[in-house]
Amino acid sequence: MKENSKSLASMKFYIRTFGCQMNENDSERIAGILTAGGAKMSDSPEDSDLIIINTCAVREKSEEKLYSCLGRLAPLKKRKRVVIGVGGCVAQLYRSEIMERTPFVDFIIGPDNYSQLADIVHSSQEEKVVSTSWSEDFHEFPSEMTLRESDVSAYVTIMEGCNNFCSYCIVPFTRGREKFRAKENILQEIQSLADNGYLEVQLLGQNVNSYTDPESGKDFAFLLRELNRVDGIEWVRFITSHPKNLNRDIAEAMKESEKVCRQLHLPIQSGSTSVLKRMNRGYTREEYLEKIAMLRQLMPDISLSTDIIVGFPGETEDEFQDTLSMLAEVRFTNIFSFRYSPRPKTAASREKDSIPFEEKKKRLIQVQELQKKMQVEFNRSLIGRTMKVLCLGKSKKDPAVYAGRNQGYQVVNFRSQKDVTGQFVEVHIASCGPYSLVGETV
Ligand code: SF4
Structure with missing residues (x-):
């Protein structure tokens, strides 16, 4: 280390997170590693010696947010000595572009490399560091090192990566193929969270329904039933479920396990079977509706949410109308809706992005207005309860x-x-x- 390099113990750090719960959980781990090294967390970049932007690459928007955030940090970097790092899937995917567009960035770190963070922070004060290697196996992260935002609700990763290659999705290229965490380690972490007063856990993974314990081969339904026996934990949730992997056994495990919340996020993406086929989602509109009917038959009070993409390449007006009618038919408690944007390396990005921006915007507004109207109706029905x-x-x-x-x-x-x-x-x-x-x- 250079003579005038700062040690981690003398640093204050600031983390900015863009993206999903997995990214939020990664930021909690980053904060834990830095705190274990003696650094102090700060809520202001101006007041910090180390700034890490942790962002995902699933949507173009997160990438835009990264560059605008870095743009705001550029003057700070000129004014004072500060180490700036970029982490997460964007870092994994765009390492060269980030270094080219924002040469003041000191290090880039991919999601599989956080265990080396302390060394990287030291080294990056001498020269730029890019650490984005892959790991084929699930990388166990010490739970006690995670600096959790909440004292009562905790994220617990059970798997990482995805094998599905939906035609619009970048995740298999940034997080790699499916890697499963050993069931015993999951149970141990959750028991220790319960012992420390946590009441709720949210299981995380790109496709939790495909979970398979690497040692016993037991599946997700088995895991849910085991978690239901952990003393102290009152509520268990999970995200994200893939409709094609959601089966009756998982639904029955949810119904039987009183700790598993009557809530499910089940991304449909489009209500049109032809669009779903082009998205390579592996189910039809009818199959999705059958699963919704099965869930509601087993758990009439289940709360359902979903993701919607509008303006997928070639989406006709009729196909879009199928999405609106799907929303009206299922009546989700909540949705997350997005305009399609091509992501590098994906199959859909090789298709013409044929729906004009204004049309995508119009369709998104229609989706959101319909959903808002239904949400108001649903929420009003809860008044008095x-x-x-x-x-x-x-x-x-x-x-x-x-x-x-x-x-x-x-x-x-x-x-x-x-x-x-x-x-x-x-x-x-x-x-x-x-x-x-x-x-x-x-
Ligand atoms: S299931 Fe599809 S959308 Fe979800 S992470 Fe995998 S490839 Fe992406």
Whole structure:
């Protein structure tokens, strides 16, 4: 190390995260590694010696956010001595482009390389470092080293990567093929979270439904049934499920396991079978609807959410209408909707991006307006009910109000006479908006 290089122990660090829950979990791990090395977390880049931007590559938007964030950091880098690193799938994919477009970046680190982070921070003060090697096996990360944002709800990775190669998706190129974590390690981590007061776990993976324990060959349904026996954990959720891998056994395991929340995120992407075929999703509209019917037959109160992409190459007006009719038929509790944008290396990126931007925008608005109308109707139907809510802390918008999630993963803002952060409470719902419920403790 250079004589004037800073040691980790004398540094303050700031992490900016863009992307999904996996990225948020990666940022918690990065924070844990840096804190274990003696660095202190800061909530301001100006006040930090080390800045890491951790971002995903699934959507073009995250990439744009990365470059605009780096653009804002450029003047800071000129003003003071600060180490800047880029992590996550974008780093994995665009290492050369990032170094070319933003030469002031000191290091690039891929998701499989976080264990070397402390060394990389040291070395990058002497010369630029790019560390984006792959690992074929699941890389075990010490749970106790993760600096979790919440004291009550924790992410637990059970698998990484994906073998599905949906024609629009970059994940198999950035996170590699499926790698499964040993069931015993998952159970151990969750038991230790329970022992430390955690009440909820969210299992993470690109396609959790394909989970297979590398030692016993046991599947996801088996894992859910085992998790249901962990003392102390009250709620178990998981994300993301692939409709083609969701089977009756998994649904029955959900129904039997009272700790598994009656909630499922099941990305449909399009309501048109012909578009689904071009997306290489491996199911038809009818097959998806059959799975929804099976879930609702087993768990009539299940809360369902989904992802929608509008403007996929060649999406006709009729195919788009199929998506609207699918939304109207299923009536999801919540959706995440996006305009299609071509991602490098994917099969769809070799097709002409034929739907004009304005048309994609119009379709997205139509999807969101329809969904908003249905959400308002659904949320209104909950007024007057009392429901169990896990309080996650004060609302970011109004510190006089607490915020939490109900079993269906809806946001519930509520008033309470005492601080109930980290506890389950019964909340009487008095009003609602399209995206949240409002009430008070009973
Ligand atoms: S299932 Fe498809 S959309 Fe999901 S991560 Fe895999 S390739 Fe991407």
